[in-house]
Amino acid sequence: MQRFKTPLITIRDGAKQLGIKSNPRPLPLYGPRLAKEALAAINNMQTRIQQLVVERLATVAGLSHDVKTPLTRIKLMVELLKEQSPKEALFAEIDQIEYLTNQAMRYARSDYHAEGKVKLDLVSLVEMVTNELQSMTQQVSSHIEVDKHIILGQAVNLRRAFTNIINNAIQYGDHALVTIKKIDQKLVISIADHGPGIPIEEYNKVFAPFYRLNHPHSDNSKGTGLGLCIAKAAITTNNGVIELSQNKPSGLIVTVIFG
Numbered sequence: 001m002q003r004f005k006t007p008l009i010t011i012r013d014g015a016k017q018l019g020i021k022s023n024p025r026p027l028p029l030y031g032p033r034l035a036k037e038a039l040a041a042i043n044n045m046q047t048r049i050q051q052l053v054v055e056r057l058a059t060v061a062g063l064s065h066d067v068k069t070p071l072t073r074i075k076l077m078v079e080l081l082k083e084q085s086p087k088e089a090l091f092a093e094i095d096q097i098e099y100l101t102n103q104a105m106r107y108a109r110s111d112y113h114a115e116g117k118v119k120l121d122l123v124s125l126v127e128m129v130t131n132e133l134q135s136m137t138q139q140v141s142s143h144i145e146v147d148k149h150i151i152l153g154q155a156v157n158l159r160r161a162f163t164n165i166i167n168n169a170i171q172y173g174d175h176a177l178v179t180i181k182k183i184d185q186k187l188v189i190s191i192a193d194h195g196p197g198i199p200i201e202e203y204n205k206v207f208a209p210f211y212r213l214n215h216p217h218s219d220n221s222k223g224t225g226l227g228l229c230i231a232k233a234a235i236t237t238n239n240g241v242i243e244l245s246q247n248k249p250s251g252l253i254v255t256v257i258f259g
Contacts, residue, residue, distance in 0.1 A: 007031035007039060010248075014042045057107075064105040071098060101222045107209065110238045115154040122149045122158070122181055122258060126189055129162045130178050139175040140166060146180050149187040151258055157234035162189075164227040165254050169193035173251050187258045194251040203244045228254075 007030060014027045027192045029036045071094060078090045123146050133140045169176035173193020180189050198206060198213060205211050212225040235242045241257045 001060035002030060003036055004098070007035035011038050011042060014046075037208050060107070061105055064101040067097070067101045071101075073232050081138050087231065100224055103226055104210075107230065112168060115156055117152045117154055119150055119157075120153055120155050121154070122151055122189070124148065124186055126178065126180060128161060133163075133166060133170075133176075138167075138170055140170065140178065141175070142178040142180070144178075144180045146182050146187065149182070149258065151238070153238040155232070159217060161231040162191075162256075164231045165191050165256070169195070169252070169254070170229050171256055172196065185259075189256045189258075191256075192247045192251060193252045194247065197246060197250060197252045198244065200246075206244070207242075214221070 010027055014024075022107050023198070026046075027039045028040050031039075042142065048090065048129055054063075075091075076093055078087055078094070081087050081090075099203045123144065127142065127144060130140050130142045166178065167177045172191075173195025175193060177192045178189070179192070182188065202213060206213065206228050209229045211223040211229075231241050235256055243257070244254045247253045
């Protein structure tokens, strides 16, 4: 069994990286025949995942781009309308469609692995996002129990991730409370709100691209359903974990954990 131990460790580590790295190196094929076949299967699976992601995102980007031409024609036709009131309403709808398609294109073209990783202080990064939102008179408060926590990470991606999470809390819960503390040597960042919350059965679904809940508390037409999806991709790429839980008596808590 000892001759299987090292290949099994390689298989385990390779499986953990499936879908996380954009261009992972193929696992070396070594060990007994069965171990080599398992390693080859992991390599093939990673290749298929990459191809599927590229194809799906190319489709989204292509459709988003193609929508722009008919939208331009519609704008020209609306301009010819004589009555001002319908024109304003139609232009507002066109602007919303353009916003959604632009966001879709941005998402499809984004590569969370392209940004290099540098040493950064996560506490300072989250505090900076919080301070910027407060300066824009957004309803955000914070409770920070940690001086600093250095990781090797992507500043731009992580900044975007926490901005999305906190903005979601403000949009759907009126106010965001950002708490930073350490538990068992891990940095735990939680963003809590007092909004309508999310049903437990929807927890996994809200991380899917373009998935939006029907919130009577907020104007859902202004969202894209990409905020939490983008946040999770960035956090996962930086070796973090994102979880959802209920904020009693009402609301949602988004918890992000870094080792």
